[in-house]
Amino acid sequence: MKFVISGKNIDVTEGLKSAVYEKIGKLERYFTKDTEIHVTLSVEKERQKIEVTIPMKGNIIRAEQVSSDMYVSIDLVEEIIERQLRKYKNKLIEQKQAAIHFSQNFVEEEISDEEEIKIIRSKKFAMKPMDPEEACIQMELLGHNFYVFRNAETDDVNVVYKRKGNTYGLIEPEF
Numbered sequence: 757m758k759f760v761i762s763g764k765n766i767d768v769t770e771g772l773k774s775a776v777y778e779k780i781g782k783l784e785r786y787f788t789k790d791t792e793i794h795v796t797l798s799v800e801k802e803r804q805k806i807e808v809t810i811p812m813k814g815n816i817i818r819a820e821q822v823s824s825d826m827y828v829s830i831d832l833v834e835e836i837i838e839r840q841l842r843k844y845k846n847k848l849i850e851q852k853q854a855a856i857h858f859s860q861n862f863v864e865e866e867i868s869d870e871e872e873i874k875i876i877r878s879k880k881f882a883m884k885p886m887d888p889e890e891a892c893i894q895m896e897l898l899g900h901n902f903y904v905f906r907n908a909e910t911d912d913v914n915v916v917y918k919r920k921g922n923t924y925g926l927i928e929p930e931f
Contacts, residue, residue, distance in 0.1 A: 757784050757791050764798035766826075772797060775827055779834045780808060786841055797826060806833050817841065883913065891916045892924050 761768055761776055776795050783793075787810075794809040804826040810817040819836040821829040885908035886894070895903035895916055902917040907928070915927040 757781070757787050757789065757793050759793050759795060761795045761797070764796065766797050766799045768797060772826060772830075775830050779830050780837075782834060783837060783841075786838075799826075804829050806830055808833050808837060810837070885911070888914065888916055888926050 759777065759780070761773055766772075776797075780793060780795065787793075791810065791812075794811070796807040796809075798805045798807070802824060803822050804824060805820060805822045806826065806829040807820040808818065817837060817840060819833050819840065821833040821836065823829045823832065883904065883906040885906045887908050888905075891903050891905040891914070894905070895901075895918070902915055904913065904915050906912070907914045910928070912929055914929075917925045917927070919925050
């Protein structure tokens with residue numbers, strides 16, 4: 757694996773680099789030698805944040821972790837990525853172009869039933885046209901983290917979602 761390590765508002769010391777190589781390096785068994793792993797370490801106020809992005813053809817594996825200690829964040833983000841890989845292994849490998857980034861041992865490894873994706877509930881609902889602000893209000897009233905609605909202005913299906921820091925995001929399709 758090839759590491760690309762950068763820092764925002766933080767000096768990336770040799771100690772931090774070696775912690776990244778040691779912890780994130782554990783993922784080596786899943787990837788080929790030429791897979792690039794982008795690691796960004798940042799400090800915002802008292803928050804120590806690590807973002808790990810692994811670009812692959814047609815997919816991106818990404819995780820971030822925030823804590824009061826950068827070394828704790830590094831430990832936690834490795835576990836998140838490993839869990840994602842195991843959970844989505846079948847889906848990633850079915851898309852043959854992504855499989856070239858994985859080691860042969862990982863591709864051939866059997867997965868347990870608990871790691872397969874199972875949809876346990878399906879829902880149908882009418883989508884009344886509304887503006888994004890009204891959709892945010894509906895989302896809050898329902899106590900959800902996202903809300904699917906038909907945008908009154910564009911007549912497209914959109915999604916509003918809650919972001920960190922009590923802000924909102926809007927997803928609009930692009931055709």
